[in-house]
Amino acid sequence: MQEVRTFVEKFVKTSDEEWAAFRNKLQFKEFDKDELFLKEGEVCKHALFITEGAFRFYKIVDGNELVTAFFFTGDYLSDYQSFLTQSPSNYYVQALRSSKVYLISKKDLTELYNNYPNFEKLGRLFAERLFLTMNRRLDTFLYETPEGRYAELVNRNSKLLQEVPQYMIASYLGVKPETLSRIRKRI
Amino acid sequence: MQEVRTFVEKFVKTSDEEWAAFRNKLQFKEFDKDELFLKEGEVCKHALFITEGAFRFYKIVDGNELVTAFFFTGDYLSDYQSFLTQSPSNYYVQALRSSKVYLISKKDLTELYNNYPNFEKLGRLFAERLFLTMNRRLDTFLYETPEGRYAELVNRNSKLLQEVPQYMIASYLGVKPETLSRIRKRI
DNA sequence: TTTATTTATTGACTGAAGTCAATGACGTTC
DNA sequence: GAACGTCATTGACTTCAGTCAATAAATAAA
Secondary structure (H helix, E strand, O other): OOHHHHHHHOOOOOOOOOOOOOOOHHHEEOOOOOOOOOOOEOOEEEEEEEEEEEEEOOOOEEEEEEEEEEEEEEOEEEOOHHHHHHHEEOOOOEEOEEEEEEEHHHHHHHHHHHHHHHHHHHHHHHHHHHHHHHHHHHHHHHHHHHHHHHHHHHHOOOOHHOOHHHHHHHHHHHHHHHHHHHHHHHO | HHHHHHHOOOOOOOOOEEEHHHHHHOOOEOOOOEEEEEOOEEEEOOEEEEEEEEEEEEEEEEEEEEEEEEEOOOOEOOOOOHHHOOOOOOEEEOOOOOOEEEEHHHHHHHHHHHHHHHHHHHHHHHHHHHHHHHHHHHHHHOOOOOOHHHEEEEEEEHHHHOOOHHHHHHHHHHHOOHHHHHHHHHH
């Protein structure tokens, strides 16, 4: 649980009282490989911090899985689209291997926002960070070729390449597995 | 200035005192057609609310203008990438016609965040909204063909089609002007 | 170890956007 | 009204990812 606090402290300094209030809301949970945290159509009521493990987001479009995101040990994740608006999710969120996480509910988080300006600030900084991440990802689709996107992924996140099968990476890059295979050959 | 308050009130209810503090920070400015609010390499130190007018974001990649966003009367805009991180912008932000705006500086906004939890909350809600917008736009690139993106634009934002030359729309959709012309012909 | 099953690679072909170049439509200016 | 610049359209050709199908490699199961 200390690792969650360390993570939070990267955004705001918390007093012991604040942290106690936060920790109080956390709920531990384990996921088996392939187990789903969220299904399409469900409302995402929790955010989670990954103590150990890996998850992916994907949606199904005309029978094909399209992967949109990966998360690993030390990351914080939620389907924000659904979480923020409390509307049905478009995604499946699945553990790629057995994983350990701490959950916090939307309800509890909202309560923390309202009772502690410091957590309201955490929420803002978090949303800002989300936006920046999203922005970067959009940019790679707007300004880079698939080959450029792959090259960038290799640089920034080569660990991901070992952990995740290639057809999921292809999907994440917005190309077919065959195409990624050819891109790799070209390099 | 009332219109700015109306806009803010969509996110949080403000007391008269809070609003006075906010209004105090606003600065009126007019832009001529084609005038730049921001240049590549500059740090974006302001956000602005458009009372009347239209703006576009673009960047220059190997000599080509790539348009990434449009904003119109009643919209609020900033180069958040630069504004939030106070790092040099990658974009030009240009008035598409003569425009009237209210500016608020990063410094003043930060001050409001710190002094009024209500504005901190505004900041959070705003960042969340930004994220959702970004997310939607990314989705259109991931799951739609150029033709689909154009069709969606026609539905959602047909006003934009009248206000903006077609080659900018093409760029915004991620295709060449020739391609957009052919897409329009197909429909 | 052998057999299945999943994942990755390769080849031949298709399709849609890009490129280059020419023409047409429109508005502005002199 | 003629001449210019800007923007939109059209045509011929190229390029690169998608598709379909076959094979090979790697994993998991028996």
